[in-house]
Amino acid sequence: MARPRVVIIGGGFGGLHAAKALARADVDVIVLDRRNHHVFQPLLYQVAAAALSPGDIAAPIRWILRRQRNVQVWLADVTRIDTARRVVRVADAPHEVPYDALIVAAGVTHSYFGHDDWHAHAPGLKTLEDALAIRSRVLTAFELAERESDPAIQRRLLTFVVVGGGPTGVELAGALAEISRHALVKDFRAIDPETARIILVEGGADVLQTYPEPLPAFARRALEQLGVAVWTGSPVTRIEAGRVHVGGDVIEAGTILWAAGVAASSLGASLGVPLDRAGRVIVNDDLTIPGHPEVSVIGDLALFRTADGGTLPGVAQVAMQQGAHAARGSLAALARQPRAPFRYRFYGNMATIGRNSAIGDFGWMRLKGYPAWLAWLFIHIVQLIGFRNRFSVLTQWAVSYMTYQRAVRLITGAARDDA
Amino acid sequence: MARPRVVIIGGGFGGLHAAKALARADVDVIVLDRRNHHVFQPLLYQVAAAALSPGDIAAPIRWILRRQRNVQVWLADVTRIDTARRVVRVADAPHEVPYDALIVAAGVTHSYFGHDDWHAHAPGLKTLEDALAIRSRVLTAFELAERESDPAIQRRLLTFVVVGGGPTGVELAGALAEISRHALVKDFRAIDPETARIILVEGGADVLQTYPEPLPAFARRALEQLGVAVWTGSPVTRIEAGRVHVGGDVIEAGTILWAAGVAASSLGASLGVPLDRAGRVIVNDDLTIPGHPEVSVIGDLALFRTADGGTLPGVAQVAMQQGAHAARGSLAALARQPRAPFRYRFYGNMATIGRNSAIGDFGWMRLKGYPAWLAWLFIHIVQLIGFRNRFSVLTQWAVSYMTYQRAVRLITGAARDDA
Numbered sequence A, B: 001m002a003r004p005r006v007v008i009i010g011g012g013f014g015g016l017h018a019a020k021a022l023a024r025a026d027v028d029v030i031v032l033d034r035r036n037h038h039v040f041q042p043l044l045y046q047v048a049a050a051a052l053s054p055g056d057i058a059a060p061i062r063w064i065l066r067r068q069r070n071v072q073v074w075l076a077d078v079t080r081i082d083t084a085r086r087v088v089r090v091a092d093a094p095h096e097v098p099y100d101a102l103i104v105a106a107g108v109t110h111s112y113f114g115h116d117d118w119h120a121h122a123p124g125l126k127t128l129e130d131a132l133a134i135r136s137r138v139l140t141a142f143e144l145a146e147r148e149s150d151p152a153i154q155r156r157l158l159t160f161v162v163v164g165g166g167p168t169g170v171e172l173a174g175a176l177a178e179i180s181r182h183a184l185v186k187d188f189r190a191i192d193p194e195t196a197r198i199i200l201v202e203g204g205a206d207v208l209q210t211y212p213e214p215l216p217a218f219a220r221r222a223l224e225q226l227g228v229a230v231w232t233g234s235p236v237t238r239i240e241a242g243r244v245h246v247g248g249d250v251i252e253a254g255t256i257l258w259a260a261g262v263a264a265s266s267l268g269a270s271l272g273v274p275l276d277r278a279g280r281v282i283v284n285d286d287l288t289i290p291g292h293p294e295v296s297v298i299g300d301l302a303l304f305r306t307a308d309g310g311t312l313p314g315v316a317q318v319a320m321q322q323g324a325h326a327a328r329g330s331l332a333a334l335a336r337q338p339r340a341p342f343r344y345r346f347y348g349n350m351a352t353i354g355r356n357s358a359i360g361d362f363g364w365m366r367l368k369g370y371p372a373w374l375a376w377l378f379i380h381i382v383q384l385i386g387f388r389n390r391f392s393v394l395t396q397w398a399v400s401y402m403t404y405q406r407a408v409r410l411i412t413g414a415a416r417d418d419a
Helices: A013-021 A043-049 A116-120 A126-148 A151-157 A167-183 A215-226 A268-270 A315-334 A370-385 A388-403 B011-019 B043-049 B115-122 B127-148 B153-157 B168-182 B215-226 B266-271 B316-334 B371-385 B390-402
Strands: A003-010 A028-034 A038-040 A058-060 A071-075 A078-082 A087-090 A096-098 A103-106 A109-112 A159-163 A197-203 A228-231 A236-240 A243-248 A249-252 A255-258 A263-266 A292-297 A349-352 A358-361 A366-369 B004-010 B028-033 B037-039 B058-060 B071-075 B079-081 B089-090 B094-097 B102-103 B108-110 B159-163 B197-201 B226-233 B236-241 B243-246 B249-252 B255-258 B262-264 B292-297 B349-352 B357-360 B367-369
Touching: A003 A013, A003 A315, A013 A103, A013 A263, A013 A315, A013 B236, A043 A126, A043 A167, A058 A236, A071 B127, A078 A268, A096 A292, A103 A268, A103 A315, A126 A151, A126 A167, A126 A255, A126 B071, A151 A159, A159 A167, A159 A249, A159 B168, A159 B266, A167 A197, A167 A215, A167 A228, A167 A349, A215 A228, A215 A358, A215 A366, A268 A292, A292 A315, A358 A370, A366 A370, B011 B316, B043 B127, B043 B168, B079 B266, B102 B266, B102 B316, B115 B249, B127 B153, B127 B168, B127 B255, B153 B159, B159 B168, B159 B249, B168 B197, B168 B215, B168 B226, B168 B349, B215 B226, B215 B357, B215 B367, B249 B292, B266 B292, B292 B316, B367 B371
Parallel strands: A003 A028, A003 A103, A028 A071, A103 A292, A159 A197, A159 A255, A197 A228, B004 B028, B004 B102, B028 B071, B102 B292, B159 B197, B159 B255, B197 B226
Antiparallel strands: A038 A058, A078 A087, A087 A096, A109 A263, A236 A243, A243 A249, A349 A358, A358 A366, B037 B058, B079 B089, B089 B094, B108 B262, B236 B243, B243 B249, B349 B357, B357 B367
């Protein structure tokens, strides 16, 4: 008799942890992802800001799972899920992949709140390709400014607007400030990279609003000390090529980056169950969907209601814990046992502001400034070691990050076809 | 009075060495390149074979020249040279860049010998983008083979044909053999990467024909020991999507790579002087073009006839020596002094076959096998140090190269739109 098959859609934090939790189970596991690599998302902004190389924060999914003999990894673009027939459909081959249990960890993409035309002018940051495209845009802006003789155009080229004051926006703005204030300072002749304007625009009352005070206020001051202009209470009303409208103001900006909103993967809709406004799948307390104990939805794609009526944030910790839980739940479902409810353990949230400041909320303790940054560094090095060679992490990554090495400041691909 | 301006087109080995040779000269130097980075070409094949990261072998041109205060670096796509008006025209801005002396080091691109339609099916290897595209194709072939159930398609996906038995073709084939025999071995379930076929196709009588015997014969044996099928005397007559015609044979190959021919940059033609069949500029013995003592052409774009009637090969050594010579010659021309003839000093040629074998011809000595590989490694580490941070080279590069690290095995960009 064939062993039961667990199919996992997505090789992010949720999918990977689900696969690992099935290591000793008597099942065949198939991980489907449209990319061949797992990305360590918390450091993706550093690739965009030319502080780390893609290889520093990403690794092939099959390499990460290479020792787990019951796992197969397939490069495949899943188009829909047929829960009635228990198959997953794949785009670029006439394949249907049947499953006995399914874990959907397909994640989210950018949302422009109905203004999809903004995408071309203000790229977002979700994938390695996004990060490389942003890196090329940023570096190209400095290059074009260097050979520009018109001061107005030069000023526009050296204006960077980051839309969205959540962790990604804050980290991206801080990193852009540092690259212009430190990394590039000696490389140019006609321009002074320190004069670059970095503007962080947030519609809400403050940056990092999900963190308790005094952390948001601290983050704002730290950003301002780095040279970032922080505009809060400033909803973006329109984005055109090279121009952002913020209320009545118009900023001429050569580079506009989007860190303001996400929308769930469209795969959620093919499950035929209720979704929230952002397209997330409203899951039961055991992470399954109504009527299907063999189907779990986890991570950013899932909307999980906590006992107090709140929802869980779209962070790596939640996805990882849900991945492990969904793996156990899938085994229970295969054995026709009841599935246990999921409970989230909050260990903490962190965000960095530049190279030696951060904020951390650990529930029982709040950290800010340099101690928080050291904690952040330690936690992230330890986590990276989880999927990378230890020696490689401790040398390459530390060298890349501590020094402002120029090896990552490469413009590759067609970066100059933007406005 | 303004200082005279020396414009250098191209930031490869020739252009970079010309700029460096002008460090102490009382001139303004402008380096124009359509890319922001210099690539260490001799190791480019290793990026294509997923053995090194782009950042290991490339660095921003302006970073390399950051301490040389008389140099400006402009990201610019030069479209033509007007020697009568002494200006260089740039594509994507209404710029004309005037010069008092000009050094053209624009290099070469692929040539498909009149079969430009082959390009889509058999990409060549000249730029970092080329290398990344080849890396994606190679890795994607293994990925698609893993999830393929049809053995015929699987066999085609795992067949790699390298066209051209010069140094690039030999090094690429050797590196592909190693990645499939070593690096990927444990990562797959349905396929055995060791069964991948790597075929090196050469129209001439032997591989590496520019090297003296017994080096070509040794290289062929070394390749065969790595598992590369070496087909010599086998001219390619046609290339289609996924299929190579070699004489009467037809090979079904998922990946076809072109290392067979180069054509000079089209900029040479805008100089209005005699070119050879490959479009190279036939230069005077002082590297100038007829009638223009202020214009030098160097590197792969130049055809330099030696005293014995031969020509110089398109290698880094020639470009570097010509760059320094053209810099001195330009200063002489600006001072209305006669320019000295160029003389090439031959130090040696090397090619590697995989990770611990190489051949080297130093004129007075020929090396092969492991000693040659050690010599190759030493020479290249020393040369890389020239433009990279010493510590970074000795750790990152050595680690990347000695181990088969997986961090570089990332598929980025749209690799799957090929046949």
